[in-house]
Amino acid sequence: MEIKLQPATNYERKIFYKEEWDVNDVPDFVIDSLTSREFGFDHYGQGPNDRYKTFPDALRLKRFMKVKQPFAAYCSVAFYDKPKQRKGWKQSELVFDVDAKDVPIRTCDCNEGEVCDKCLSQAKDIVLMIKDVLEGDLGLKNINMIYSGRGYHVRVLDESVMTSSSDLRGQIVQYVIGAKEPDLSNSMGFTNLQHFIIPYGYSKNFTKWSKYTILHLTEKSKLDNVNTKLLKDTLKFRHFLEDDQWGMFRGNIGPIRFNKLISAVARINMSITDTKVSIDLKRILRLPSTLHSKVSMKSTLIKNIETFDPFDDAVPQFVYERKD
Incomplete structure (x- = not known):
């Protein structure tokens, strides 16, 4: 079956959160720091305007998602003492955001803003190179790979970078992607x-x-x-x-x-990567396990990047049930 990257209908989104989404699919690195993170939601496809949300435990997050069935869900890369006010910043993940539609030298025939299996594969190749540099050159270990729906997020939680400044993050990015x-x-x-x-x-x-x-x-x-x-x-x-x-x-x-x-x-x-995301200490990113409603794909924690295929591992069940 050919997977079409098309928007999910309101009905399909409701079915996804009612029958498929599971709070246990939210990665441990998010759940373990749940009370320190800010959450944001887009309910109408116009951007994350429902901000400053917090959850005391996974059960409250589950209830919210099952009831609201958002168009998109996000959580902060930052940890706060008071996440509801975004005050008392403690540390932030170091993030590399590789979006297939923004890869500067694409070898596919996609129109601007579109993605396909070819440019998604190219984005994956880039992420593998980033991972190699982070591990081999910088000795980082707590590296989480996320398929975002139209690309990839590399989320690093090593203590040595979590407390680093925006300036240092900019230098690290330049080194990692060979931009200087x-x-x-x-x-x-x-x-x-x-x-x-x-x-x-x-x-x-x-x-x-x-x-x-x-x-x-x-x-x-x-x-x-x-x-x-x-x-x-x-x-x-x-x-x-x-x-x-x-x-x-x-x-x-x-x-x-x-x-x-x-x-x-x-x-x-x-x-190659969105540097603004990497240096922004208060950025919010798509919440892994949730639906990217613009393309009907799941944002997914990747267990093995070498074998990961978004068209096998990140397709919601409702896509297979669509009638052409």
Whole structure:
């Protein structure tokens, strides 16, 4: 059966919350901090305007969801002493938001604002790369992967980042997604990000992301300060990058044009994830287990990102019962 990413009707939403949604599907990392979080709801498909909600326990949350059957449900990444007033901030998750419709170099034929299995697969590839850097370079362990409905949220709850400032989070994001060209004049050989002493693999990490972006460019791609001739030559010689022959690629492009290309790629990499979400200490995110009503998909905690397929693992039952 072909899964169509179309809006859920009011009836389908009611059926989902009445017969399928289970409070036990809300991840433990949310339930364990339930009383410290702010919740928000969208009841009419116009955005989360029902804010500052709190729940003393999972039973109260269950009752609310069963009665209200919201268009969308959200919870804060922040923990507060007084979540109902959003006062007494204690700490916040570090979040990477990868939305398939906003991937800067998409290889599918989707119209703006649309998603398909191809760009969702591309978003998953990006999330896997982010996860590798978080674990391998930064040594983070409490990493939760969420399918959001049209993309993925990476939610990190290690203590070393939970209390970090917006400025530090911005630096971490730049490092993780290869969005800043490495300063090769740094003779110290490492970057110091407060809690993290990162071995000077910055250049290697930046190169990995640049390779990913360049290999996904098409003739229709638009890059700042990159003219048609440079783009064509990039596509012509990028096969060298498949074997990591950067010297050959740079030699055919030319050093001046190569530097211009790499600067443009760094700006593209910056838009791989929504940086505003990562640095916002008071952001609310879609509540895992709930319905993304615009596409009729479940926001789902992913147990195994390698094998996860949203078209198998995040489809509500009512979608299979639709009559064309």
